[in-house]
Every structure is written in structure tokens, then in C-alpha cells.
Amino acid sequence: MLARMQSLYLFIAALFAFSSLFFPFWYFITETEYLLKDFSPLAGANSIHVFGLYVSGIVSPVTGLLSIVAVFLYKNRALQSKLIVVLILLFLVDILSGLTAAHFMNEHLKQTFGPGVEHLPGAGFFVLLPEPLLFWLAMKGVKKDEKIASAYKRL
Secondary structure: OOOOHHHHHHHHHHHHHHHOOOOOOEEEEOOOEEEEEOOEOOOOOOHHHHHHHHHHHHHHHHHHHHHHHHHOOOOOHHHHHHHHHHHHHHHHHHHHHHHHHHHHHHHHHHHHHOOOOEEEEOHHHHHHOOHHHHHHHHHHHHHHHHHHHHHHHHO
16 A cells, blocks of 8 residues: 555645645735735735635645545555546646635735735745646556556456
């Protein structure tokens, strides 16, 4: 189970998903510095900003939990493959909801402070980026195991 490479890839992806909760997703710099983090919306921002942060805050741990569940589905490779596809879709929802929240926070700060708002991605954004690569590598490992098992069945 844990000796398989795809288990390692899924476990590392779970660590990245969980760690993204603890780092700021985006930085905004005006007279003061604002951090965009999960479950911490900016007061006065619109509802899309708040919704994006809460979606991102919920999807990140769900991605981590499902990655760990996928590690233990090594006997059912078809289900493990389907779960990895779901994990890739959850990653897309997570990154897009975070980017949407960052965009609407940027718009709110520009209306409040003028066009001099600087922004840059934070560590929470960069922690999420290796996840699709890890999921893809895990999928390749599952397919390789399936190929070995089907060759063994033919003998």
C-alpha cells in the first residue's frame, strides 16, 4: 500500500492541500497590508469574495481527505482512478475560487484606496500548484499497476 509510488504522490498532495489552509493565498499592499486567507473575508467586500473564500476553505481540506482516502483504495484501482479525477476537479475549483476571491478583493481595494493597490500571490497559492502534477503522476502509477495486474491475469 504505502510502498507504491502513487500512494506517496497522493500523500504529498494531501499535505499540500492541508498546508494551503495555513498560508495566505494573496497579498494586497496599500497603506497597510491585507492578506487573503481561507475563512477570513475582508469586511465590506462583496458576497462573491466571501463565497470564494469559503468555497476555497472547504474544498482544500476535502481534497486532502480524499487524497488520503485514495491511498487506501489500492485494491480497487478503478475507484482509485475515478477518485483521482475528482481530486483534479476539486483542485480546479479550489484554485479558481481563490483567484475569484482575490480578484474581487482587488476590485474592492481599488474602489476604496484608488489605483495604487499592489498585489502578489502568497505561499498558499504556490503550495497548491504542484497538486495537479502529483495527481497526474498518481494516475500514471495506478494505470501501471492495472497493466501489471491484467498481464498477470493472462498468465
